[in-house]
Amino acid sequence: MTAAPVCLGRRAGRRCYPWAMNTPTLQARSSVLVGFDADDTLWKSEDYYRAAEKTFQSIVGEYIDITNPQTAGHLLAVERRNLGIYGYGAKGMTLSMLEAAIEMTSGRISTADISRILQLGHDTLRHPVDLLDGVREAVAAIATEHPVVLITKGDLFHQESKIKRAGLQDILPRIEIVSEKDPATYARVLAEFAVPMERFVMIGNSLRSDAEPVLALGGWAVHMPYAMTWAHEQEHGVAADHPRLRHVSCAAQWPQTVAAISALIEEGAHA
C-alpha cells in the first residue's frame, strides 16, 4: 500500500511534498524540511572555477601585467555586469572571460588563446564530481528522518549532469534549480512544498545565498564554510551569532545539528 501524498503545515501550498510515500506511517516522519545547497556543500566546485581563473590569468598575463590591481579585478567586474544577462554558471563565466580577455588585451589576444579560454569552459563543465567527506552518509541519515530537497542555483544542464554523476538521485530525489537564491525564491520553493519557513533548515557553504535569505524569512540555517568562496558570495549581512544559525565544520556534524534544530522547532510548536 502506498500512503497518499500529504501537505505539511496549514498554509495553502502550491504543491504537496510526498515524503509519506517512503515511510510506513506519517507520524514516523518529521515535519521539518531540510534543504541542501550543492556546489561546495555536497561536492567540490569552486576549486575548478578557481583553477580556470588561474589559467585565464596566465593566458592574459602573456599580454599585459595582470598584477596591476586595476586589471586584476577586471574579470570579476565583467562577470558581475553580465550576471543579469548570463546568470550563474560555467557558460556565463566562459563568455565573460572571453569578453574580459579581449578588453584587457585591447584586442591583441590571439585566436589560439581565445580557443584555450573556450576549452577552459569545456573543462569546467566536465569537471569531476567529488563528494566532500561524509556527505553521502550525512544526507542519507538526515533523509531517513526528514524530507529533503536540493536547492541549487546555476545552469540547469550542468547541475543536472553533476547530480547524476554524483549518484545522489536516490537519497535526494527532489531538486530545485533556481536562478537566484533570494528571499522571493526561497518563499516560492517553500510554498510549493507547503512548508512554513519556521520548519525549514537550509544547509550550505554560502552565508549570502544559503543563510541570509532563509534567516530573513524566519527559517534556520546551517553554515559549513568551504575552503574558498567566490568573491561575489562573500558579501552578506549575517551576524555570526544569529539565534537560528548554526556553524559546522564537516558533513558528519549535519545530522546531529539538524536533530537539535528539529527538537527546538517541535518545542516551539508545542510551547
Place this chain on the structure above:
Amino acid sequence: MTAAPVCLGRRAGRRCYPWAMNTPTLQARSSVLVGFDADDTLWKSEDYYRAAEKTFQSIVGEYIDITNPQTAGHLLAVERRNLGIYGYGAKGMTLSMLEAAIEMTSGRISTADISRILQLGHDTLRHPVDLLDGVREAVAAIATEHPVVLITKGDLFHQESKIKRAGLQDILPRIEIVSEKDPATYARVLAEFAVPMERFVMIGNSLRSDAEPVLALGGWAVHMPYAMTWAHEQEHGVAADHPRLRHVSCAAQWPQTVAAISALIEEGAHA
C-alpha cells in the same frame, strides 16, 4: 476557504497539483492537464536565433566562402557535438559560434569579429518577447477549464526572464524548465503532477520535442507549426495521422481542440 491540494489519478505521484486552490469546487475543474511549450509556441524565438546565425554567416563570410556546402553546415555540427556539454540555449549557441568561427577561418578571425559574435549572444539573450497572435486569450481560456503548465527546455535564467517579460505568470504560474524533452522527462513531470499520461495534452510547435515523446507515452499532442524550425528539431518519427495528434494553425484554435480532446478522454474514461 481554500480547498486543499488534491491528486489526480490513482498513481502515487511525487507532488500534488493544486488547481483546486483557484476554484470553488474540485468538480468544476477538468482533470486533464494541459502543457504548453514556450519558444515559437507562445512567443517568437527562432527568428532571433536565425537572425543571429545570419549575422554569424556574414561575419565568417568575410574570411571564407560560406556557400560551400561543407562549411555551411559546420555551425550546426559544432552545436550538435556540444549539446551534451552546453545543453540548449543562447549561451551554448554563442560558445559554439565562437568555436565554429575559429575552426572555419583556421584561426584567422579577428578579435573585433570575435567581439561581434559575443555581442550576438547578448542580443539574442535580450531579444524582445513578442507573444504570438491570440496566445494570451487562448491560454487564459484553457486555464479557466484545465490545470496548465509551461514545459520548456533551455537555459533556466533566459527562460525565466522571458516568462517574466511576457507577463504570463498570472495565467501560467507553474513552469517546468527541463534540460531535454524526452519521454523520461515528460514521465517525471507528469509523475510530479500525479497525472496519468492519458490525461495530458501538450501544445507546441515541435513534433520532435512536444509531440513524439508525449504520444509515445500515451498522451495527446496539439501541433502548431511555426514558420521556421531549427534543423535539429526537424528530425522526428511522428505520423501526421497519429490518432492522438491534432494539427492547428493558430492559437485561437487551441481552446476548442483541447475541449474536443478532453471530451474524448472523459468518454474513454467512462466507457
